Amino acid sequence: MTSETNQEFNFYEDELIDEKIAAQQTAIEKEIANEQKLVGDLIELNTLLNEYLAEDTVYRSKITELSERFRYMRKTRGDGNCFFRAFAFRYFETLMGKPDEINKLKDLVNKFTSDLSQLGYNSFTVDDFKDVFIEELEKLNNTSDIRLLEEIFNNSGSSDYIVVFLRLIVSCYLQNNSDFYLAFLETYQSMKDFCSHEVEPMYRESDHIHIIALTNALEIPVGIIYLDRADQEKATPHNFPDDSNPNIFILYRPGHYDIIYRN
Amino acid sequence: MSFNTRSPAVKRLLKEAQELSQSSELFYAQPLEDNLFEWHFTIRGPPDSDFDGGIYHGRILLPAEYPMKPPSIILLTPSGRFKVNEKICLSISGHHPETWLPSWSIRTALLALIGFMPTLGEGALGSLDYTTDERKALAKKSVSYTCSVCKTQNSEILPELTEKSNEQCAEARELASQIQFKNSKSTEEPKRQSASESEPSGLVRRNITDSDGQSINFANNVNRNENLSHQRTETVRVESTIRQSSRQSLDKILLIILFALSGLFLFLLLRRAYLIVDKEPFSI
Numbered sequence: 001m002t003s004e005t006n007q008e009f010n011f012y013e014d015e016l017i018d019e020k021i022a023a024q025q026t027a028i029e030k031e032i033a034n035e036q037k038l039v040g041d042l043i044e045l046n047t048l049l050n051e052y053l054a055e056d057t058v059y060r061s062k063i064t065e066l067s068e069r070f071r072y073m074r075k076t077r078g079d080g081n082c083f084f085r086a087f088a089f090r091y092f093e094t095l096m097g098k099p100d101e102i103n104k105l106k107d108l109v110n111k112f113t114s115d116l117s118q119l120g121y122n123s124f125t126v127d128d129f130k131d132v133f134i135e136e137l138e139k140l141n142n143t144s145d146i147r148l149l150e151e152i153f154n155n156s157g158s159s160d161y162i163v164v165f166l167r168l169i170v171s172c173y174l175q176n177n178s179d180f181y182l183a184f185l186e187t188y189q190s191m192k193d194f195c196s197h198e199v200e201p202m203y204r205e206s207d208h209i210h211i212i213a214l215t216n217a218l219e220i221p222v223g224i225i226y227l228d229r230a231d232q233e234k235a236t237p238h239n240f241p242d243d244s245n246p247n248i249f250i251l252y253r254p255g256h257y258d259i260i261y262r263n
Numbered sequence: 264m265s266f267n268t269r270s271p272a273v274k275r276l277l278k279e280a281q282e283l284s285q286s287s288e289l290f291y292a293q294p295l296e297d298n299l300f301e302w303h304f305t306i307r308g309p310p311d312s313d314f315d316g317g318i319y320h321g322r323i324l325l326p327a328e329y330p331m332k333p334p335s336i337i338l339l340t341p342s343g344r345f346k347v348n349e350k351i352c353l354s355i356s357g358h359h360p361e362t363w364l365p366s367w368s369i370r371t372a373l374l375a376l377i378g379f380m381p382t383l384g385e386g387a388l389g390s391l392d393y394t395t396d397e398r399k400a401l402a403k404k405s406v407s408y409t410c411s412v413c414k415t416q417n418s419e420i421l422p423e424l425t426e427k428s429n430e431q432c433a434e435a436r437e438l439a440s441q442i443q444f445k446n447s448k449s450t451e452e453p454k455r456q457s458a459s460e461s462e463p464s465g466l467v468r469r470n471i472t473d474s475d476g477q478s479i480n481f482a483n484n485v486n487r488n489e490n491l492s493h494q495r496t497e498t499v500r501v502e503s504t505i506r507q508s509s510r511q512s513l514d515k516i517l518l519i520i521l522f523a524l525s526g527l528f529l530f531l532l533l534r535r536a537y538l539i540v541d542k543e544p545f546s547i
Binding site for chain 2: 121122124125126128129132156157158160161164168196197200201202
């Protein structure tokens with residue numbers, strides 16, 4: 001009898017733990033949402049010094065050095081979508097007032113949309129995301145008003161839709177190039193499996209493979225600057241692809257991506 | 264109804280309502296007249312299963328963040344597969360709960376639900392493992408269900424099943440292999456229906472390990488505890504009490520029972536050891 005009771009008890013306990021985790025997660029999400037806009041205002045990069053103690057010389061000297069080359073930055077909300085959101089904001093920013101480049105991206109977007117439907121994706125929902133993506137993109141055709149872009153990316157509706165669509169592009173690209181990328185997967189049997197667990201769900205954090213796939217899919221190089229406790233004088237830059245000369249730079253601190261601007 | 268049409272969730276749901284406005288042979292779903300974020304649906308039990316001929320009605324609750332966050336589903340017609348009036352949540356199989364893909368839709372959710380019905384409940388919360396006969400009896404009975412909120416009659420709403428739906432049935436099975444349904448903790452109290460409506464009467468459960476069975480065991484434990492301590496509180500009513508009382512207090516009671524039982528066990532063990540060592544503790 002004891003063991004039976006025990007089993008039942010655990011059964012409910014698991015349930016309770018799930019419930020507590022969910023509640024805690026919601027609380028954390030709320031707190032983060034209150035503290036940080038989806039994409040923050042332009043600030044000086046050396047304000048990051050305030051986040052580290054005076055004794056933390058590794059970080060502080062790296063930040064000081066970095067701020068000489070990258071004066072400004074924008075923080076993004078740490079909700080697991082930060083890489084995609086940071087990339088999208090900065091990419092859209094470079095497209096502002098350039099209808100030719102916007103049209104090129106639109107062609108690419110349509111290509112991926114038809115690829116997705118060939119992969120068996122429900123075109124009803126894919127089109128929903130694509131339409132918002134294109135709609136927001138077209139607003140940038142004849143403007144260089146950064147406030148418009150800030151508005152698009154801080155409205156969770158349009159901002160999240162853009163993130164979903166980029167995730168779908170990455171998923172599509174990985175599935176269509178799985179021969180090459182399959183070698184990078186450790187715990188997943190198939191690329192489809194990996195994409196539906198690690199790429200397509202919102203709030204799932206990005207890894208190298210996401211970055212490589214996105215930059216290859218859109219043919220837009222990105223420079224990631226790694227700022228960590230590694231024993232080096234400078235933050236480590238890494239371009240994707242390796243031999244590229246990117247215009248878009250993203251600062252990586254363990255677990256998080258922010259936008260930075262080269263002088 | 265007037266909506267903030269700038270909200271993507273609203274736009275998306277209006278589109279989905281449009282897409283699903285024609286009833287298919289397998290399912291039909293539409294939003295309530297006064298709330299775009301609550302839908303009512305009717306699904307057909309999959310042919311070649313215990314649910315063949317059954318027609319089941321339920322609610323879909325959509326979060327404000329839809330489609331970034333998943334809808335939850337509440338069944339109202341007893342099926343012997345899912346508990347009625349309990350939120351179930353869908354998530355991709357074999358992983359973290361709450362993994363939902365924004366490219367899924369209400370249609371995906373309902374087809375997956377149909378495909379999921381013949382799978383084993385295996386004691387998962389919110390699941391029921393009734394016998395084939397019980398499920399068949401419920402399937403027959405389900406046709407006469409009429410929803411008190413949206414007035415949908417199960418017998419009227421879906422067109423006759425024909426071969427046209429074979430493909431959709433296959434799609435449902437395929438989706439069910441990717442998506443699973445889990446009971447989720449409801450923040451909203453489900454509308455209680457009368458006992459006779461929500462629970463099939465006169466049916467004996469075969470499998471004591473199903474979730475209802477567990478509720479009964481809990482209730483028994485509670486009763487025993489009361490008898491042991493000679494504290495008489497109000498009668499513990501099986502099932503409905505358990506379901507409605509908060510889990511926390513139930514847990515406390517269980518913890519106390521556990522402690523009491525293990526204490527008793529320890530005492531008996533020590534007493535036994537004492538008896539063996541001393542040979543003649545209490546001479547008769």
